[in-house]
Amino acid sequence: MDTEVLVVGAGPTGLLLACELALAGVRVRVVDKRTTPHRESRALNLHPRSIELMDMRGLAGRFLAAGRTVPGWQFAVSLKRRLDFTALDTRHPYALLLAQVRSEALLAERARELGVEVHRGYEAVAVGQDAHGAEVGLSGPGGPVTIRSSYVVGCDGGRSRVRQAAGIRFPGTRESMSAVVGDFAVADHACNERARQHGVLVARLETGLTRFVVMDPRRIRTPSSEPVTLEEFRTSLRQVCGTDCGIGEPRWLSRFGNATRLAETYRRGRVLLAGDAAHIHFPVGAQGLNTGLQDAMNLGWKLAAAVRGWAPPGLLDTYHAERHPVGHAVTAGTRAQTLLVELPLTEQYGLPASLLCELLDTLLGMSEVNRYLAGRISALDTVYPPSSPDADPLTGRRMPDLDLTTAAGPARVYELLRDGRFVLLHFGEGTGGPERSSHTRAVTAHRHGARSDLDGVSAVLVRPDGHIAWATRTTDPRALRAERAEALLMWTGSRSG
Ligand SMILES: Cc1cc2nc3c(=O)[nH]c(=O)nc-3n(C[C@H](O)[C@H](O)[C@H](O)COP(=O)(O)OP(=O)(O)OC[C@H]3O[C@@H](n4cnc5c(N)ncnc54)[C@H](O)[C@@H]3O)c2cc1C
Incomplete structure (x- = not known):
């Protein structure tokens, strides 16, 4: 296969x-150094925005069926109160407990279906690159190979x-x-509550295993490179909560640290970075x-737009412009959250850390504080910078999953995003969009339910990732057509989308 x-x-x-x-028709190949997928799960859950993303591609049902929803998640294990996601404005106001191996298996299944x-x-x-493409040298089962691709x-x-x-630097703070x-098939669940009260994270996984995460004040300076033994794990549990929680033989033991780093750029020419390659931090807040x-x-x-040749100038660079600030917010935020976890474990500051935690627990009980922090951690409040200073205030925000009535019948906005194209929504008659276009699906719709943020909005251009590219409140058909053509040109490279 010729790889793009x-x-x-x-x-x-x-x-x-x-x-x-x-999905966008790009010829893509994935390589991984492991011969088999991971058997252990680091991550345990999906937050609301990730579930929304799956919903946009018709995958939410598979993910929800594989896991178990819980109403919220910890901001920091040292706090008694959890973030309450039920207060969030989403069709998925919960965290989905789903072991990483299962999320990966579901994504791998989807990849197979799409021919990846x-x-x-x-x-x-x-890795090398020139003006026309990139070249990756691989060490494979049959010896070295080189794959050339556009990116x-x-x-x-x-x-x-x-x-x-x-040559992309990865500045940040050391561990x-x-x-x-540790994941265990056998544990005494009668101890769960006691362990939690002592700051141990205990989670019963849908795989039948029980996950413990322990921070033993006497061991937190141990380098993460040092292997963990069952004896150490038991001793730490006893030290922290007075019982070893009845754990049996472990399925997995590991140590992880709080090194926090953010790539200086997410793109260098034809090389891009995403995920942990671009940002690492302590897994607080998941x-x-x-x-x-x-x-x-x-x-x-x-x-895909860059590869297929229809990307407007600068579109690919908006990846760094939009996601690097998010990476910065997440890495900075987790450092603050980690401090909340660390302070009660250490005497070195000579501070009554429990008073700080009590204060924060009280604050978390306030709906506005919960709404702010849950909005950040769930990523529902991620807003990308608007393309112009006089853009509508909705620009860059996530599009809510409105219930609509369209000519083809009832539909949700996220259902319209299934094929990964832009969605141009016109609310009301007489403002219809372009009839035919390659990258955009134009839909005239009536929306249900009152929403003050959408009051007076006559048309919205929704990006394939569910963020709002453009919105207008004009009802003058000529002005609307002119604005719309400009927005389509800016985002899709063509006035008709
Ligand atoms: C204890 C713990 C708990 C966590 N809990 C959560 C949580 O609850 N929620 C959450 O959101 N996150 C959590 N995380 C973080 C989460 O696991 C990672 O952020 C996530 O795995 C990142 O996914 P990724 O695909 O970017 O990278 P990875 O999952 O690290 O995947 C990278 C892949 O690249 C392959 N690879 C590496 N080098 C090469 C190479 N040179 N050539 C070819 N292939 C290569 C690897 O084999 C691997 O398959 C947790 C992390 C830890 C340590």
Whole structure:
């Protein structure tokens, strides 16, 4: 196969990106150095925005059927109160407990359906580029091979070889603290509540295993490179909560640290980065995998447009412009959250950290505080910078999944996004959009339900990733046509979309 985009890494980010590219008709290949998928799950959940993204591609049903929803998630394990996602304005106001292996399996299934080839056992060892394409040197089962493509995307995790080979710096803070994680088939669930009260994260996985994450004050300075033994895990549990929670033989033990880094750029020429290759942080608030999926969704259609030759000037650069600030917010936010976890574990500051946690628990009980933090952690409040200063205030925000009546019958906005094209929505009669276009689906619709943010909005252009590219409140047909043509030109490279 002649490869247009090579994706390095078949983790969740690489798989979703490959799906998005294939959906847009790009010839994409994925390589991964592992010969088999991971058997252990680092991440445990999907947050509301990630579930919305799956909904936009018709996959939410599969994901929801495979996991279990819970009303919220921890902001920091040292706080008694959890974020309450039920307060959020979404059709999916919950976290989905779903082990990473299962999310990856579902994405791999989708990739297969879209004809994506995943080549396992191929490790990227070198990356080069020139004006016309990129070249990746791979070490494979049959020896070295080179793949040439128009673009290469490093989705190869925190130690990304692609990032290093492209000379992209990865500044940030070194590891200063670590925690241990263990999955067990046997545990005494009567201890769960007690363990939680002592700041241990306990989660019963849908795989039947029980996950413990422990931060033992005497062990948090242990380098994450040092292996964990069952004896250490038991001792730490006893030390922290007075019982070893009846754990049996582990299925998985690991240690992870709080090194926090953000790539200086998400694009260098024909090399791009997404997911952990672009940002790493302590997994507090459960945001790493979710942020990677959102990177992939932002990049997929833009890269497809560049490969297919219809990308307006600068479109591909909006990937860095939009996602790097998100990476910055997530890495900075997790450092603050990690401090909340670390403070109660250490005496070195001589501060009554529990008072700070009590104060924050009180604040989290306030609906506005919950709404703000839950909006950030769920990524529902991610807003991309507007393309012009006089753009409608909706520009860059996520499009809500409105119930509509269209000429073809009832539909939800997210259902209209299934094929990964722009959706041009006209509310009301007489303002209809272009009849035929390659990248845009034009729909005239009546919307249901009152929403003050959409009051007076007569047309909206929704991007393939569900963010609003353009909105107008004009009802003058000539002005609307002129504005619409300009917006379509800016986003799709053609006045008719
Ligand atoms: C203990 C723990 C708990 C976590 N919990 C959560 C959570 O609840 N929610 C959440 O959102 N996130 C969580 N995370 C973070 C989450 O696991 C990561 O953010 C996520 O796996 C990133 O996905 P990715 O696809 O970008 O990278 P990865 O999952 O790291 O995938 C990278 C892939 O690239 C391959 N690869 C690497 N180098 C090469 C190479 N040179 N050539 C070819 N292939 C290569 C690897 O084999 C791998 O398959 C947690 C992390 C930890 C450590």
